[in-house]
Amino acid sequence: MSTKKDTRRGSGGNVRIGIVSFITLVSVLLLAVLSVLCVTTARATASTASRQADSATGLYEVDAAGQGMLAAIDSQLAQSRSAHESAGVAASRVQLVMPSIQSCALELSGVDDVQINADVKDANISFTIKTTDGRELDAEVAVNDDLTYTVSSWKTSTTQAQTQQNLWGGSGAATGSASN
Known part of the structure; x- marks a missing residue:
């Protein structure tokens, strides 16, 4: 009787990983990394879109208030046209009623958080x-x-x-030199 040596080991022995298992493990790791990158990119894109929306909204608010100002000035000039006034007199009248023109402009535009400063010189507003x-x-x-x-x-x-941001708070930040 010949005795064959048993090459199988118990549970504490070597684990052989086949090529299919190795490819599966690498694929799972790559998918995990790609999913983290996808989530990070989506959050950054959402943040950028939100800032862009806020910027566009602010620009439209300013423009709406400006259009309201033009409408209020035109209304005042229409009253001066009906009274057959000259351009200089009409501009002076606009200057006199500028506070009401500003409040009318805000009311027409529907914007609350703006500040309007106006000046009238000769026939220029x-x-x-x-x-x-x-x-x-x-x-x-x-x-x-x-x-x-x-x-x-x-x-x-x-x-x-x-706003100035202190990007480095290490020991060399105050002196401008790095210490070892």
């Missing part, structure tokens, strides 16, 4: 509209001789507060 989130509209309107108006300038912009 300039106004600046600012929102609390940093949006700004600078406009200039010229009163024509026939008591209509022409928009000379209409510029929207964004002003942001510059």
Whole structure:
């Protein structure tokens, strides 16, 4: 009788992984990494879309207030046309009733959180509209001789507060040199 040596080992022995098991393990790990990347990308995209929506909303609020200002100025000029006033007198009348024009502009636009500053020089009306989130509209309107108006300038912009961020808080941050 010949005795064969048993090459099988018990539960504490070597585990042989076949090529199919190895490919499956690598595939599962890759899918896990890709799913984490997908979730991270989706959150970043949602955050960017939200900031873009807020930016567009602020821009539309400023523009709506500006259009309300033009409508209120046109209404005042219409009253001056019916009274057959000159352009200079009409511009002076606009300056006198500017607080009511500003409140009328806010009412027409439906925007609450804006500040309007207006100035009248000769037959030119300039106004600046600012929102609390940093949006700004600078406009200039010229009163024509026939008591209509022409928009000379209409510029929207964004002003942001510059905040300094300390990106490094290590021991070399205050002196500008790194220590070993």
